[in-house]
Amino acid sequence: MNSQKNYFELFDLPVGFALDSGVLAERYRALVRALRADFLSDEEDETARSLARIDLAYQTLTEPLARAEYLFRLYGVEGTETGGDDDPASTTLVEEMERQEALVAATNRSDPGAALSEVLTRLAERGAALDKELHQLFADPTPHNLGAAREVVRQLQGLARCRRETEERQAELLRPRPA
CATH class of the missing domain: 1.10.287.110 (DnaJ domain)
Structure with a gap:
């Protein structure tokens, strides 16, 4: 080989x-x-x-995010680490904070299980839209599109973190409480 x-x-x-x-x-x-x-x-x-x-x-x-990171390396583009205030990742940070607030609000609702399921549905819908956008950007890997793809990957990473946290909270709801 x-x-x-x-x-x-x-x-x-x-x-x-x-x-x-x-x-x-x-x-x-x-x-x-x-x-x-x-x-x-x-x-x-x-x-x-x-x-x-x-x-x-x-x-x-x-794994799509790992594949995107590998493509960035092949194309000689820096990874998706965050930068300063003028970095597009600061917008992602605001979106992630909004998702966290929605997660806390869902947990505090009268039916947190249903509310968390709604959060997961919204995360999946947003993830599908971002995945479609990522496919389009990588289909034409110009420097501009690769920069935009890097931002989309950052957003997908944030969605993945929020999805994991939401799933953990759902699992906590299902655990039997000690008597």
Whole structure:
């Protein structure tokens, strides 16, 4: 296996955010099968390293935010860490604070389970819209679009954090209370 190939080349896929997960899974299984056959040879260490790289590549390309971060690295764009006050991430911070306020309000409603479900629905709808926008931006990876994609990834990361917290609060509601 050529360790110089990027993850997309490894699976013989075009470089881009949009990909066919079925094709990716099929090619992953084919690569793993081929390498496992090599495991019987004298080069077990090299085969193990190749399998580990294939697994990392598969996990990266399977998860949309990890795939976006990988594409940023391939295109030579800085990651999604936040910057100063003039940084677009400050807008994301305001949105995240608003989501947190909505989460607290939902928890304090008379039926917090239903309210938290509504929050999750809104998060999923917003996430789907952002995912669609991210597909469009990566379809034409100009410097401007990659900058905009970086901001969309920041927003998706905030949504993911809020979704996890909302799910944790829902789980707390379902836990039996000690008598």
